[in-house]
Amino acid sequence: MEELVPGIADTLLRHQSELHSVLTQVATARAATDEVFRSLRALAGAPWELERNAPRRLGRLAAFLPSNNLLYSYVLFGVIPSLYAEEVRIRPSARVAPAAMAVHEILAPPLRALGGGRIVMAPSSQREFLAECARCDAVVFTGRPDNGEAVAAHLSRDALLLTFGSGPNPVVIGPEADPDAVCRTVLDARLYNSGQDCLCPDIIFVHRSLARRVLPRLADALGGVRVGDRRDPGTRVAPLVYPDAVTDAAGFLARHHEFTIRGGRVDVARHLVEPTLLHLPWQDAFHPPELFSPIVLTMEYDDPRQIARWLHSAEESARGMYLSVLGEPALAGVPRIATSVICDERITFDVEDGNRPFGGYGPRAGSVRRNGKITGRPLLLSAEAGARPRP
Structure with a gap:
């Protein structure tokens, strides 16, 4: 990890202009610039995050990529988990699939060359990806809570499911x-x-x-x-x-x-x-x-x-x-x-800090499901996948 994380950050910096051009397909230039720096900060904090949470080694992880914050989400749900998962499978939102695939095509080859984990991304139907989820140790869902319930129905009882929703944030x-x-x-x-x-x-x-x-x-x-x-x-x-x-x-x-x-x-x-x-x-x-x-x-x-x-x-x-x-x-x-x-x-x-739990305690804003039990709380995948699961 000592060489891998700096190498990924260097790749992001070298492709910053290209990534910014992709991100401005769905974000303002100001937001895209902020997203690049947030992504770099999350990468820089990854070694600290994994040392603190000691996530167990996952076989396969599935993640539903949201339709905004494409680079940042790719780092949080793809790149960082690939450091402790054998394979990460990502489904881009159909609304922004071309832009999401462009981010993947920029970052995935250098990640593989550096010896990082395998990240697979391809547009697929909800049904096809749910079949993939059923074979995974953990699933990250970003979207409407009711749709998260549909995802949970396809998972084994002991699979880990994190659902990221939203709140009014007054x-x-x-x-x-x-x-x-x-x-x-x-x-x-x-x-x-x-x-x-x-x-x-x-x-x-x-x-x-x-x-x-x-x-x-x-x-x-x-x-x-x-x-x-x-x-x-x-x-x-x-x-x-x-x-x-x-x-x-x-x-x-x-x-x-x-x-x-x-x-x-x-x-x-x-x-x-x-x-x-x-x-x-x-x-x-x-x-x-x-x-x-x-x-x-x-x-x-x-x-x-x-x-x-x-x-x-x-x-x-x-x-x-x-x-x-x-x-x-x-x-x-x-x-x-x-x-x-x-x-x-x-x-x-x-x-908001990509290396720390995100959100509040409302179950529709964010929840973790394990062994049939649903708990609303701030979420961080590495913490939920830790060697000692959070109480």
Whole structure:
């Protein structure tokens, strides 16, 4: 490993321009650059990760590659596991299969030449890949939790299954927050890759005392967001990659038209959703969908106990992932609330680390299944495959 990991990192660096060109088929240039550096950081941390977790040697691993973060996911679910698995079989998402295959074709040959594990990637039907999964020691699934249940039905009882879902990742802007700083922070998180990332916050809770200062700043900032070609380094919002994300955004904006402060237009033909700000009054029963678009959705609150109660609801307990707390001391200083992990004065992109467990404790946000038992918790494959399985 002493030579293998630096060799893979060197390969990535030497092919950085080529990889960046591939990634900008599905990501903005800014997000693609960030993804390259996150991938390098994960590779650099791989020896530490494996020494700490001591994963047992796996025969075969199957992984469903997500439709975004193609390089980063290939490193996390392909390259690093290949260091302790005889073979890794990857199914790319049909939506982005050509780009995913291009990443594989750039990195797999050098990996083999360096003596790394075998990684096999090929487009295949769900049925064909499920047959492959049935013969594997471990499976990584990224996608809708209900589809993860279908995968589990094809596995043996003792197979290890990790399902990575998503959560709303709320941000709380409390009364002690600096309005200018939190506006920059919120937009950095919400507009990452035009909003097409599971770590983007789907709802921003704003304390009533700051609403009149924060909302105009957000609206003005959104008005200055550069919209254009995703390959342009200056572009923050580009046409969305997935047609259903466009139609879902259009439907959501139409249903909440009266709450629109800025933007709100959708060009379905061009897959373009205008950077948009909506502001809702407090609603206990409101649970945002995964927006996957440049929609900034805020909701006003009076008391932090409202947010704690909301997080303990059945819906949010099931999909609890991260909660970013900015300037709200009543919610800070604890590791988690309900199933959501607290990011104190940080956003999700600040805390995400490819060599550490990812996510929260909501079973629909991420879960591990072993011997018929399902547990929602932050996930890291090497830790779950450790010589001593986590309790």
